[in-house]
Amino acid sequence: MNLRKNSYMERIASKQNKKVKELKKLATAKGRKKSDQYLIESWHLVQEAINNLPKKDVISIFVTDDQYLEHGSDLKDLNVISISDEIASEIASTSTTQGIFALCKINNQSLLDVKLDGAWLLLDDIQDPGNIGTMVRTADAAGFAGVIFGDGTASQYNSKVQRSMQGSQFHIKLVKAPLSSAVEKLKLQKTPIYGTELNPDAVNYKEITPLSDFALIMGNEGNGMNKSLLKETTNNLYIPIKGKAESLNVAIAAAVIMFQIIK
Known part of the structure; x- marks a missing residue:
């Protein structure tokens, strides 16, 4: 199923897409530092990010059709982008991927930002x-x-x-x-x-x-x-x-x- 037929969701199916190239750069420390962003994958981690990070820090969700059918109801009010299985494999850091990713903002805390209590x-x-x-x-x-x-x-x-x-x-x-x-x-x-x-x-x-x-x-x-x-x-x-x-x-x-x- 191509979810784009049923919604206004952006869809990425080409490896040459600019966003795919940018996501792949996040596999390196240099790429993460330059963009101030990082990528997580698997529904468990994506769900934890959605539930615990400020909404503004969850920049985009990249999801295959199967994963959207399963978890779409939990992705409301988020910037969701549909991707093909091929793209999911391209941006994954694992040999087998669940097909759902969250692009998040790096929000480093310094010693000045925290109390070292506890x-x-x-x-x-x-x-x-x-x-x-x-x-x-x-x-x-x-x-x-x-x-x-x-x-x-x-x-x-x-x-x-x-x-x-x-x-x-x-x-x-x-x-x-x-x-x-x-x-x-x-x-x-x-x-x-x-x-x-x-x-x-x-x-x-x-x-x-x-x-x-x-x-x-x-x-x-x-x-x-x-x-x-x-x-x-x-x-x-x-x-x-x-x-x-x-x-x-x-x-x-x-x-x-x-x-x-x-x-």
Whole structure:
């Protein structure tokens, strides 16, 4: 079915269409920065964006005929553009696509825009999208106020990171900032800052009295935390390993600690 026959909806069927070319550029950090926009896909993420973002930040919905028939009633008052299955495959970041996308405005928050009240997770040079997504989702589930993406950490607008966050990016605050600046702000307001490093002075995470306001820093998958940040922490925490495994995945370690130390 061609929905254009039944509505005034714009339809795109050519790969040479200017909008298709612009959407494909959003797969790169350079393209996102230039346009100040990013693309998400799948009905779950599109629905989360519609329900949680300001209406002005959901610029357009791109949808195949089948997906419009299924979800059209939830897309009222939005700028909906019909696309062919071929175009959906062209702009998708996955090998199999559901055929529904939302073009959204990038709305970066800075440290000046947010109060660092409550529990905050700080990501220090975390590069794996799956790890980032798992930690953001866990922070959301544990009741954290937000997550700060430090230098070297993959962008929250990267398509793989967006998918792995599974909608939690719309539930809590996400801030891009140098962790040194975040730590400075946290220390000024006397917020405890916990690092994650196994050293002679490290404290068993179970010995920490649960708190409502604190920051937890998780370091790079291979190299751990930045040494300059380690010097600024209130305590450095470790998880005792009883078996023969040498270490835990950073996202698993973060989950264990987050649920233990939040009040």
